Amino acid sequence: MSKNGNISSSVIKRLPRYYRFLGELEKQGVERISSRELSEKMKLTASQIRQDLNCFGGFGQQGYGYQVQSLREEIGHILGVDKAYSTILIGAGNLGKAIALHINFETRGCQLTGIFDANPRLTGETVGSLAIRHTDEIEEFCKAEHPVIAVLCIPKANTQAIADKLVGLGIRSFWNFSHYDLTIDHQGIEVENVHLGDSLLTLTYRTSHLKDSEEE
Known part of the structure; x- marks a missing residue:
């Protein structure tokens, strides 16, 4: 869930891109990725990615990065893909x-x-x-x-x-x-x-x- 109720529309519009890119990484067998590596793939800054995800509590570990499957599942839950x-x-x-x-x-x-x-x-x-x-x-x-x-x-x-x-x-x-x-x-x-x-x-x-x- 978000840390506050005022998430900007620009952040919300980027969430589906995160979800899609992480899905592609998961299919490729990638288990974890740093914000820098994810930024290179998505053409965003690492700082932007961290700021976006921090709106919802943050999901990475310093020195480890993000666990791809877990992060995708969290973003999917935020997007409501499990709602039907x-x-x-x-x-x-x-x-x-x-x-x-x-x-x-x-x-x-x-x-x-x-x-x-x-x-x-x-x-x-x-x-x-x-x-x-x-x-x-x-x-x-x-x-x-x-x-x-x-x-x-x-x-x-x-x-x-x-x-x-x-x-x-x-x-x-x-x-x-x-x-x-x-x-x-x-x-x-x-x-x-x-x-x-x-x-x-x-x-x-x-x-x-x-x-x-x-x-x-």
């Missing part, structure tokens, strides 16, 4: 289906329990092990299964209204791919807005300036 939060996905178009099929929810603290779409022609179609349900069934499903996370892959115009409805049905966290910056005016609700196009634009900016520098 019931999760629903709204919008079974190409993006929604790709997320349902290719994101390993179980290793990230979630269990995908329902997929919904407003298109009646998709009702009953199977995605992985789940049959798509019509969105008219969401309320009944939430009352029975009590999901707490919703993945939104729906048209921008519908996002706020559907999110507000889902909050009333017990959803507490949103992973939002709808190209709409979702905001929820309720305490205790978490939103992660994902804009894949923004990431690509960042890359094109860097590519453009790389080209400009080469031409100078």
Whole structure:
């Protein structure tokens, strides 16, 4: 657990990177690693790594470094990968289906329990092990299964209204791919807005300036 309740968003965003890198080291058979060695692999400073981990109590031993498996397990616990939060996905178009099929929810603290779409022609179609349900069934499903996370892959115009409805049905966290910056005016609700196009634009900016520098 954290030593205090005010962990910065930048530290939180680095935790999944630690978890991923430590997983790769574990697969390679690495049993322990120093903050300096980990910093070289992750392109962070050793001081930054120590500061980040100290937010949660610190896990290393001076002169020994970090025990890879133990540290990964601790970070996984902090991230909640052992929680199996019931999760629903709204919008079974190409993006929604790709997320349902290719994101390993179980290793990230979630269990995908329902997929919904407003298109009646998709009702009953199977995605992985789940049959798509019509969105008219969401309320009944939430009352029975009590999901707490919703993945939104729906048209921008519908996002706020559907999110507000889902909050009333017990959803507490949103992973939002709808190209709409979702905001929820309720305490205790978490939103992660994902804009894949923004990431690509960042890359094109860097590519453009790389080209400009080469031409100078």
